Amino acid sequence: MVELTQLPGFARNADLEKLLAELNTLLGNAEDQVLEDFHHPRFPLVMVVGAPRSGTTLMMQWLANSGAFAYPSNLLSRFYQAPYIGAKIQQLLTDPRFAFRDELQEWRQMEPNWENELGKTSGTLAPNEFWYFWRRFFSYPDVQFLDDAALAQVDIPTLAAELDALTSVFGKPFAFKGLMFNWNLPFMAEKFPQMVFIHTRRDPFWNAQSLLRARQKYFGTISRWYSFKPPAYEAVRDCDAFHQVAVQVMETDRDVCQGLAEIAPERHITVDYQQFCENPAMVWHRLRTLLANAGWELPAGYEGPPSFDVRTPKFLDAAGKERLRKALWSRYRLAEETLVKEGS
Numbered sequence: 150m151v152e153l154t155q156l157p158g159f160a161r162n163a164d165l166e167k168l169l170a171e172l173n174t175l176l177g178n179a180e181d182q183v184l185e186d187f188h189h190p191r192f193p194l195v196m197v198v199g200a201p202r203s204g205t206t207l208m209m210q211w212l213a214n215s216g217a218f219a220y221p222s223n224l225l226s227r228f229y230q231a232p233y234i235g236a237k238i239q240q241l242l243t244d245p246r247f248a249f250r251d252e253l254q255e256w257r258q259m260e261p262n263w264e265n266e267l268g269k270t271s272g273t274l275a276p277n278e279f280w281y282f283w284r285r286f287f288s289y290p291d292v293q294f295l296d297d298a299a300l301a302q303v304d305i306p307t308l309a310a311e312l313d314a315l316t317s318v319f320g321k322p323f324a325f326k327g328l329m330f331n332w333n334l335p336f337m338a339e340k341f342p343q344m345v346f347i348h349t350r351r352d353p354f355w356n357a358q359s360l361l362r363a364r365q366k367y368f369g370t371i372s373r374w375y376s377f378k379p380p381a382y383e384a385v386r387d388c389d390a391f392h393q394v395a396v397q398v399m400e401t402d403r404d405v406c407q408g409l410a411e412i413a414p415e416r417h418i419t420v421d422y423q424q425f426c427e428n429p430a431m432v433w434h435r436l437r438t439l440l441a442n443a444g445w446e447l448p449a450g451y452e453g454p455p456s457f458d459v460r461t462p463k464f465l466d467a468a469g470k471e472r473l474r475k476a477l478w479s480r481y482r483l484a485e486e487t488l489v490k491e492g493s
Contacts, residue, residue, distance in 0.1 A: 176231035219319030221279035334408035
């Protein structure tokens with residue numbers, strides 16, 4: 150595979166990275182003192198999982214715009230070593246309760262934003278993936294799976310205290326995108342008993358085609374791997390792009406299902422992307438049950454959008470579609486054969 154960097158529009162801002170590193174180093178010491186008063190999250194944690202391009206960003210935007218959940222915003226994400234302090238600063242700037250004579254009025258006139266570009270949202274209070282925060286605790290290799298030895302090195306007490314402090318500011322369940330944890334879900338469920346999971350799924354053909362489109366948009370070619378790598382990555386790293394995305398979608402979804410099967414069924418729900426777009430109110434009522442199982446009551450009435458456009462962008466030509474269908478079908482048949490062998 151040709152090793153390429155992302156296109157200029159997706160490259161990091163080096164000046165911003167340097168400023169944030171300096172700022173977080175300064176604030177980190179103060180955050181450490183704050184954590185002495187916190188121990189374990191007292192509010193439910195809601196992790197959104199699933200294959201990349203399966204609708205996880207829309208799900209997060211929906212949860213964020215409902216007003217019923219705290220979540221990592223683009224502003225909060227800047228304070229990855231001091232999220233408690235960052236949450237306080239976010240309150241100061243954006244929460245109407247702390248307004249004074251319209252001095253910071255422009256910060257408090259923000260309408261819900263449903264747009265995103267390859268999972269990246271725009272807007273101060275739009276949801277952020279929060280990767281810089283999570284990577285303080287989880288040192289993932291090239292493939293996003295940690296074995297028992299690596300998991301034993303995770304500083305759970307500090308992570309739990311950070312989440313406790315952060316959620317205490319908002320006083321409501323904390324929702325976040327957790328695709329980097331797709332392959333370690335039972336571990337997260339064990340360490341955080343108040344955590345529940347929303348698994349988004351999408352038709353494999355549209356999911357895989359969306360991944361190919363993301364590759365082209367992000368790198369300028371479909372030959373470069375985009376987003377998280379399942380353990381099956383090593384077996385297909387030298388295959389063509391169509392087989393790679395087929396494996397990425399189907400293996401990721403299978404691995405998530407297997408991980409959730411080890412977790413009590415009342416702690417997770419699976420949401421089909423198209424059904425969610427067509428009837429989000431139905432998903433809201435399922436979500437209420439899920440949160441009730443975690444000891445939290447969501448509002449009974451659904452006040453969000455009645456529906457969303459089902460996005461199935463036309464990216465491949467007829468020949469490309471046929472190649473992708475064959476790749477998905479070959480992977481499906483291989484998975485069936487594996488199940489038969491394992492069952493015999």
